[in-house]
Amino acid sequence: MNLLEVKNITVKFGGLTAVSDFSLSLKKGEIVGLIGPNGAGKTTAFNAITGIYKPTSGGINFGGKDITRMQPDKITKLGIARTFQNIRLFSNLSVLENVLVAHHLRLKSSFAAAMLRLPGYLREERAMRKEAEELLGGLALSRFMDEKAGSLPYGQQRRLEIARALATHPKILLLDEPAAGMNPKESHELMEFIEEIRDKFDLSIFMIEHHMQVVMGICERILVLDHGVTIAEGSPEDIQGNQKVIEAYLGVETDA
Amino acid sequence: MKSTAKILLSIAAILLFFVFLYWAQKNLDPYKVRILNLCAINIILTLSLNLTNGFTGLFSLGTAGFMAVGAYVSALLTMPYDIKTMNFFMVPINPVLAELHAPFIAALILAGIVSTVVGFLIGAPVLKLKGDYLAIATLGFGEIISVVFTNTQTITNGALGLKGIPQYTILYWSWGTAVIVIIGLMMLLNSSYGRAFKAIREDETAAQAMGINLFYHKLLSFSISAFIAGIGGALLGNLISTIDPTMFRFSLTYQILLMVVLGGMGSITGSVISASIMTVIMELLRAVESPMNLGFISLPGIPGMRMVVFSALLIAVALFMRRGIMGEKEFSWDMLFGKGAGRRESA
Amino acid sequence: MTFELFLQHFINGISLGSLYALIAIGYTMVYGIVRLINFAHGDIIMLAAYFVFFGVGLFHMPWWLAALFSIVLTALVGMGIEKAAYKPLRDAPRISILISAIGVSFFLENFGIVVFGGRPQAFYSPEVFQRVIKLGNVSIISLGIIIPIIAITLLLGLVYVVNNTRTGMAMRACSKDIDTAKLMGIDVDRIISLTFGLGSALAAVGGIMWGLKYPQLHPLIGIMPGLKCFIAAVVGGIGNIPGAMLGGFILGLGEILLVAFLPGLSGYRDAFAFVILILILLFRPTGILGEKVAEKV
Secondary structure: OOOEEEEEEEEEEOOEEEEEEEEEEEOOOOEEEEEOOOOOOHHHHHHHHOOOOOOOEEEEEEOOEEOOOOOHHHHHHHOEEEOOOOOOOOOOOEHHHHHHHHHHHHOOOOHHHHHOOOHHHHHHHHHHHHHHHHHHHHOOOHHHOOOEHHHOOHHHHHHHHHHHHHOOOOOEEEEEOOOOOOOHHHHHHHHHHHHHHHHHHOOEEEEEOOOHHHHHHHOOEEEEEEOOEEEEEEOHHHHHHOHHHHHHHHOOOOOO | OOHHHHHHHHHHHHHHHHHHHHHHHHHOOHHHHHHHHHHHHHHHHHHHHHHHHHHHOOOOOOHHHHHHHHHHHHHHHHOOHHHHHHHOOOOOOOHHHHHOOOOHHHHHHHHHHHHHHHHHHHHHHHOOOOOOHHHHHHHHHHHHHHHHHHHOHHHHOHHHOEEOOOOOOOHHHHHHHHHHHHHHHHHHHOOHHHHHHHHHHHOHHHHHHOOOOHHHHHHHHHHHHHHHHHHHHHHHHHHHOEEOHHHOOHHHHHHHHHHHHHHOOOOHHHHHHHHHHHHHHHHHOHHHHOOEEOOOOEEOOOOOHHHHHHHHHHHHHHHHOOOOOOOOOOOOHHHHOOOOOOOOOOO | OOHHHHHHHHHHHHHHHHHHHHHHHHHHHHHHHHOOOOOOHHHHHHHHHHHHHHHHHOOOOOHHHHHHHHHHHHHHHHHHHHHHHHHHHOOOOHHHHHHHHHHHHHHHHHHHHHHHOOOOEEOOOOHHHOOEEEEOOEEEEHHHHHHHHHHHHHHHHHHHHHHHOHHHHHHHHHHHOHHHHHHOOOOHHHHHHHHHHHHHHHHHHHHHHHHHHOOEEOOOOOHHHHHHHHHHHHHHOOOOHHHHHHHHHHHHHHHHHHHHHOHHHHHHHHHHHHHHHHHHHHHOOOOOOOOOOOOOO
């Protein structure tokens, strides 16, 4: 059974159709890529899945639940986490705090219990700290733990954003251009990293990416958007040979 | 320094301070005691506004309105029957209200609770939206409270206000409350909920994407802030003993706003410092408003000049000192003993 | 209520509404371009009225000259405020510029109290505005008709300027996307300055007519109209000029008719606008004519 089932969603802003008739099915453990020229509606599709935009029509089903038009925080709670194209960390909070914030959604203690430091809360706080520290350690971010997130080098910020998303305990991770601004060596490392976290955290991954090397390297399936319309879907080999894609996308993007 | 040592140091400092208050309450003249009381009340109010504006990123301007609610609730609960009926000579008081009476502690807590309820009713519709609408809506709310209180004569005595409110606010009450609010907020803001508030301030969209229920947490922050402001208003009413609806208007909120901005939006200790300093400065500035004789020349007093200085200061801080005294940092013992720059809260 | 009485209230509401519309324009234009609630806009109204007051009282100007003088001076003050208190903060966090705006507003009010005095003053109103006009059984003061005529003429003029001149086009470009406008070679600083000037000049006209309608001057008279006109701008759809006019008329008419039909609520007259604000924010946060803008994520 598919973990995520996006059925024919359309997102309109006033008269403008940003995404039309977009469908996607994601199985457990899959890595699927979404590519397309700038302004093709990739991030809009992401925003519709994560609840930031409400689709004008169509439906989204996640693990048997209808999540169409659900609030973003509810969707995250159910198990879909994301990163942002233009990194959105809590810049003035420390690296550790950034990850701890992502644990808040599972907190059972009330604010009064938290304020009064009741034993139940302290237990939860200790557990989330331990887990957060382990997570940061696993992602080689331990030494930055007490730094302000905004002061981290670019590459580490991207990594931290993924760490923060992982801390919400997602079943599906949506990555919006994780390799943006990376050199070939860094993007190679990123590919290994993505596969590693997929296995370690038992994830399905849906990612937007411009770096063809990355997309073709790790995605099992690829969708191509152009002007909001899905013009192709298939394995990396299919996409590379698809005439429509070459015209719409590869012909335009010289750095591919 | 070890954290247990810091906690002990903090407790010692607080105890020492209360010894000072004990001495001050007995030995200082009433004027100085009043200023000390005002310091504490302003600290409470500044922290209330800083919780929303500085820590949660909600630009609220409703402080004066919540203070009004708190002040009236506490006044009506603590005034004796005779004084109440004497006050309401134009339109008689609602008979139920006339009979109501409660000890000061209960009056303070109820002032906070009623203010919270009002805050909830205002916040629920407005907090769903992003942006600066909150500023206008809460400012409007503050102005409207004053309109409403002028019109509800059987409850508030209208424009005549209330006179002869028992002066229960002594240093132990005002500073006791201030210390509780300071410690309570520090504990709240260092908890997971505090991190959620700060995350909302930093980036609402990202916070929501991390599973934080924006509406719930904004409303929580806003309501706690209203609670604290209500208690602050109650303490003020029971200090100055006379209140009327026009007291609680925008000008009061702006004064508190200056203290928040000056201390640093997002710094508790900054608020404590700036509220104390500004309270004293405001008193010193009274000199400008009364005639002065400098020996060779005598200057006439300029009524209202204090507020001109005050508002000029607000612009200056916004323009040249955007982060205020403390920024988002906190004063800590480490800072005092020179062990590294101010790190996270520790007091 | 007789028809005549209703008509009287209606004209009164239109006249108040057109004042709100004039003032709301300034809010909406500034918000449209720099995304700032110009808190000081309400106090600009107060300044304009005082300028006329002093022009006539102190400098013995003829009434019309004092009004003209006040409009120019108020526009300059509006531009000066932008230069001094907002421009340096254009790249700062939104909250800093908001605080600065609050500071300016608070400053003008207190400055007014110190310089103009806290006691209310009577505003001079020329005889021509006080004539009683009879339309059948309805008698109205000429001012009640003159206000809407002037206001509507100015509003139409403004719409023409915004839609048909190069400057107007530049203003529209800036409110769509200020960075792109800059890249297209538009002198953004000049346009912002002009917007403040134009908005303040219209508010000045509003303020002077406000003084004629409610001839009691006080340094704090600008606050309530200021807040209400901002609400008018929100009701119509902030950033939208026809919206601000529509919002102004809705608020003005609503307020007058509320008091006329439910005299028991007249004490709550000032609260009316805020009830409308809460309702509009709940049910149509983009305002009546506002477009839905998707936040860029």
